[in-house]
Amino acid sequence: xxxxxxxxxxxxxxxxxxxxxxxxxxxxxxxxxxxxxxxxxxxxxxxxxxxxxxxxxxxxxxxxxxxxxxxxxxxxxxxxxxxxxxxxxxxxxxxxxxxxxxxxxxxxxxxxxxxxxxxxxxxxxxxxxxxxxxxxxxxxxxxxxxxxxxxxxxxxxxxxxxxxxxxxxxxxxxxxxxxxxxxxxxxxxxxxxxxxxxxxxxxxxxxxxxxxxxxxxxxxxxxxxxxxxxxxxxxxxxxxxxxxxxxxxxxxxxxxxxxxxxxxxxxxxxxxxxxxxxxxxxxxxxxxxxxxxxxxxxxxxxxxxxxxxxxxxxxxxxxxxxxxxxxxxxxxxxxxxxxx
Numbered sequence: 450x451x452x453x454x455x456x457x458x459x460x461x462x463x464x465x466x467x468x469x470x471x472x473x474x475x476x477x478x479x480x481x482x483x484x485x486x487x488x489x490x491x492x493x494x495x496x497x498x499x500x501x502x503x504x505x506x507x508x509x510x511x512x513x514x515x516x517x518x519x520x521x522x523x524x525x526x527x528x529x530x531x532x533x534x535x536x537x538x539x540x541x542x543x544x545x546x547x548x549x550x551x552x553x554x555x556x557x558x559x560x561x562x563x564x565x566x567x568x569x570x571x572x573x574x575x576x577x578x579x580x581x582x583x584x585x586x587x588x589x590x591x592x593x594x595x596x597x598x599x600x601x602x603x604x605x606x607x608x609x610x611x612x613x614x615x616x617x618x619x620x621x622x623x624x625x626x627x628x629x630x631x632x633x634x635x636x637x638x639x640x641x642x643x644x645x646x647x648x649x650x651x652x653x654x655x656x657x658x659x660x661x662x663x664x665x666x667x668x669x670x671x672x673x674x675x676x677x678x679x680x681x682x683x684x685x686x687x688x689x690x691x692x693x694x695x696x697x698x699x700x701x702x703x704x705x706x707x708x709x710x711x712x713x714x715x716x717x718x719x720x721x722x723x724x725x726x727x728x729x730x731x732x733x734x735x736x737x738x739x740x741x742x743x744x745x746x747x748x749x750x751x752x753x754x755x756x757x758x759x760x761x762x763x764x765x766x767x768x769x770x771x772x773x774x775x776x777x778x779x780x781x782x783x784x785x786x787x788x789x
Contacts (some may be wrong), residue, residue: 498547597630
């Protein structure tokens with residue numbers, strides 16, 4: 450990767466002198482400078498909009514949506530031989546002299562440094578450093594799954610971005626009043642891709658995704674993940690009563706809990722084993738297992754027994770003409786369980 454040009458510091462891309470929109474899409478994307486040691490210092494974007502010492506560039510307009518900008522480094526030029534100061538490094542991620550629109554954008558881990566000045570005489574000062582919109586620690590939590598289609602960085606307590614957004618901007622059609630997770634932003638919206646909301650926390654009872662801050666209502670509770678998409682015949686659940694753990698965390702269901710009922714009198718209900726995610730197959734009851742007790746005329750209608758081959762209970766009627774203690778001669782069994 451090479452520096453493309455210099456405008457108030459090195460740029461990775463040509464100056465933006467017209468309208469340009471970059472949209473990270475529903476799942477969000479990251480634009481970053483490579484972290485390799487040999488990667489030169491350079492900011493990510495320069496938006497033209499003011500005269501330069503040598504030329505007048507047309508005013509540009511850059512619109513960034515659903516993105517994270519990371520790792521930009523704008524370092525001003527150094528003056529080692531003269532008495533003058535070093536150059537200013539402006540905008541670690543973006544230096545905009547034109548128009549800049551940020552929609553659902555997180556700016557993190559960028560830096561701007563002034564160049565070294567006055568190398569021989571020691572009378573020159575160092576150049577100033579200015580990072581776009583990040584003059585203080587934004588207090589971002591680590592990148593994690595907070596719900597939605599992609600990982601986000603939540604705002605930690607005390608973050609200057611909390612409730613610092615513009616309400617009119619947050620409700621623009623392009624933003625739709627939601628953050629990158631598609632969770633509704635509060636009236637006092639925050640800056641960035643994640644916004645503090647009043648939606649239900651993990652483990653709270655729910656009936657729809659829109660009620661949960663994670664945007665996942667699974668098994669009747671707000672869940673951190675889709676957790677098998679609420680399949681009632683697998684061995685995953687977000688309910689603590691099913692897993693023995695915390696509600697809201699997807700985990701295998703406890704051993705012995707039925708995950709698929711029996712579909713016949715000679716079938717055994719399938720139960721989870723406590724370690725795997727899938728419900729095991731139903732098994733047949735052993736041959737000789739009683740599946741229906743004897744009828745009123747036990748001679749003609751004895752108990753029915755599973756044969757170990759079928760899920761249904763096979764009929765076990767005495768043959769026509771049989772007699773016994775409950776069907777004494779001259780009466781006889783009619784072959785369908787009755788004594789005639």
